[in-house]
Amino acid sequence: MTVNQNADPGATRSTGAGDIQAYRAQLLYFRDTPKAEDEACEWIRDGLLVVRDGVIEQCGEHDRLIGDLPPGTSVHDWRNHLITPGxxxxxxxxxxxxxxxxxxxxxxxxxxxxxxxxxxxxxxxxxxxxxxxxxxxxxxxxxxxxxxxxxxxxxxxxxxxxxxxxxxxxxxxxxxxxxxxxxxxxxxxxxxxxxxxxxxxxxxxxxxxxxxxxxxxxxxxxxxxxxxxxxxxxxxxxxxxxxxxxxxxxxxxxxxxxxxxxxxxxxxxxxxxxxxxxxxxxxxxxxxxxxxxxxxxxxxxxxxxxxxxxxxxxxxxxxxxxxxxxxxxxxxxxxxxxxxxxxxxxxxxxxxxxxxxxxxxxxxxxxxxxxxxxxxxxxLGLTGRIGTLEAGAEADFIVLDPKATPLLARRSAYAESLEELLFALAMLGDDRAIAATYAAGREVHRRARTAAHP
The missing domain is CATH 3.20.20.140 (Metal-dependent hydrolases)
Structure with missing residues (x-):
């Protein structure tokens, strides 16, 4: 299964398996306290997040998971974006x-x-x-x-x-x-x-x-x-x-x-x-x-x-x-x-x-x-339920746009590490950097796109 390389952010390919949705993007989540940050951080540069009935079913490399999707699964293309837990x-x-x-x-x-x-x-x-x-x-x-x-x-x-x-x-x-x-x-x-x-x-x-x-x-x-x-x-x-x-x-x-x-x-x-x-x-x-x-x-x-x-x-x-x-x-x-x-x-x-x-x-x-x-x-005693992209968690996640503003886009283009990219989002980002928000697998917010930000 492939996705249109020129698709608009968030656009989907095919519909049919209504209870399953997949999202292609960079994926980021953590497994434990980041004392040694690189060890605790899971960063998948070309990932696929698979959601069934409001719960995360799979999270991993796109090329590894894409062939296992049932025929007709909607694949939302968020490449050049970063998906993290809400x-x-x-x-x-x-x-x-x-x-x-x-x-x-x-x-x-x-x-x-x-x-x-x-x-x-x-x-x-x-x-x-x-x-x-x-x-x-x-x-x-x-x-x-x-x-x-x-x-x-x-x-x-x-x-x-x-x-x-x-x-x-x-x-x-x-x-x-x-x-x-x-x-x-x-x-x-x-x-x-x-x-x-x-x-x-x-x-x-x-x-x-x-x-x-x-x-x-x-x-x-x-x-x-x-x-x-x-x-x-x-x-x-x-x-x-x-x-x-x-x-x-x-x-x-x-x-x-x-x-x-x-x-x-x-x-x-x-x-x-x-x-x-x-x-x-x-x-x-x-x-x-x-x-x-x-x-x-x-x-x-x-x-x-x-x-x-x-x-x-x-x-x-x-x-x-x-x-x-x-x-x-x-x-x-x-x-x-x-x-x-x-x-x-x-x-x-x-x-x-x-x-x-x-x-x-x-x-x-x-x-x-x-x-x-x-x-x-x-x-909060909610490990495994929220705050993660691991399988079995409730599908509460957000799509971050590193190009949400001209300044953020310019700085992100020069980011040489994940730390620099996240730091730019934290220092320069605000609500405009949230391209979309999902709760229990359902889109509950989508940022309006303007002529200045295609």
Whole structure:
């Protein structure tokens, strides 16, 4: 079986075996932590990805696999493009979509001035549904196929998000925020109602299709000890659900937390003593941690979600990549919209690299791509399901275009290694570099082609 050498990007040859699709392109994925990056990286320069019923069936050299395809199989020609697993964003707020890029002198006034009033609108189910649709469109446009998503305190906000994600058959993790103090009355639940609503939602959605639930105490200052205790009870009752919150983002926040919780060793210690550090627990920011905190995160199996664009936008501080790596603490990448200023994981890599350089650490492109795909899946307990192109995984993948912009095309043409190519994509790429996005084997985004970019 051959494919038209002059075919348009993404064009298919023949149709017939509707349950099987094949994709010809450069293929890139990782098998393990890229300590020795070349050993962990699987780069197939002329590859074929075969998908059956939304699951990856084969991934390998084109010439080896093409002859085994059933007659009539559609072969999508993405040569001169790079297929990777879809990106995994481990910390993002869908209710903050409409307030992204709002000016404020710091985290706490930003919450009071913009975040809380915006989240009040999610009392309206129709508004929540509209934002959920736009939010998911934006994720897919930027190549993100899985995200850990914060909803608002309103159960209906989570219901709207899950319903929209389920209708699209996306692999998403989300949860209703639990918040019973230090917030406006109109956004306040109680220890009892927060736990009850969270349990109702997780029983409805965790494991429904591709949806997964995250217990979501917003952050320690907005939860009473009683609420954290009820959250802990749910975590024990449902050990396979996720937990997500914030920790040590901002110095003023850290001081406030220690005033609210006297007698605890650190901010992280609060979550630890309530049993909220464990595998599948993801904590955003982790900027102001000490060595004991980094060690405890590692030993518990919890994850630090690094949010570089948000940390810079709000002036929160510089994430310590070197210390995290020295302790072996799991680290993933996250946009943290709307404190973060971009939905793009490529732009997030760009800023993560710069933050690392400011602390004297070099973050390679391979490691950033690993953190956004296989690494995130591994740390979330989803190895083999997402974040990879290996056989048996869910077919969530993206098509990257190294010629998406004139500057990116010019730089990519001079790339002499995979590292240089990936680094160019991370430094110069954004949503325009995502030619197409696939979820469970179905195309869910295709970048419009223009006369300037044939």
């Amino acid at each position: 990106f995994i964003d481990t910390h993002i707020h869908y209710p903050q979509t409409d307030m992204i890029a709002s000016p404020a002198p710091g985290l706490l006034p930003w919450l009071e001035t913009y975040t809380f009033p915006t989240e009040r609108r999610f009392e309206n189910p129709e508004y929540a549904q509209d934002v959920a649709k736009f939010f998911l469109d934006e994720l897919l446009r930027c190549g993100t196929t899985t995200a850990l998503v914060y909803c608002t305190v309103h159960p209906g906000s989570a219901q709207a998000f899950f319903a929209e994600s389920h209708a699209r058959n996306l692999r998403m993790v989300a949860g209703k925020v639990m918040m019973d103090r230090n917030c406006p009355e109109y956004l306040r639940d109680t220890a009892e109602s927060g736990a009850r609503d969270s349990e109702d939602l997780l029983r409805r959605w965790h494991g429904t299709g591709r949806q997964m639930y995250a217990l979501t105490p917003r952050f320690a200052p907005t939860s009473t000890p009683e609420q954290l205790g009820r959250c802990s009870e749910l975590a024990q009752r449902y050990p396979d659900v996720f937990i997500q919150s914030h920790v040590a983002e901002n110095r003023d926040e850290v001081k406030w937390v220690m005033d609210l919780f006297p007698g605890y060793r650190s901010y992280l210690d609060i979550y630890d003593r309530y049993g909220l550090l464990r595998p599948r627990a993801v904590y955003g920011h982790c900027v102001w941690l000490d060595d004991d905190d980094w060690r405890r995160l590692r030993d518990s199996g919890a994850v630090a979600a690094h949010c570089p664009t948000s940390n810079q936008f709000l002036g929160s501080g510089l994430f310590d990549h070197a210390t995290a790596r020295n302790f072996g603490t799991p680290v993933t990448l996250a946009t943290d919209v709307g404190g973060g200023s971009s939905f793009s994981m490529l732009q997030t890599m760009n800023e993560a690299h710069k933050i690392a350089r400011l602390s004297g650490h070099h973050l390679t492109a391979r490691r950033m791509f690993w953190q956004a795909t296989q690494g995130a899946a591994k740390h």
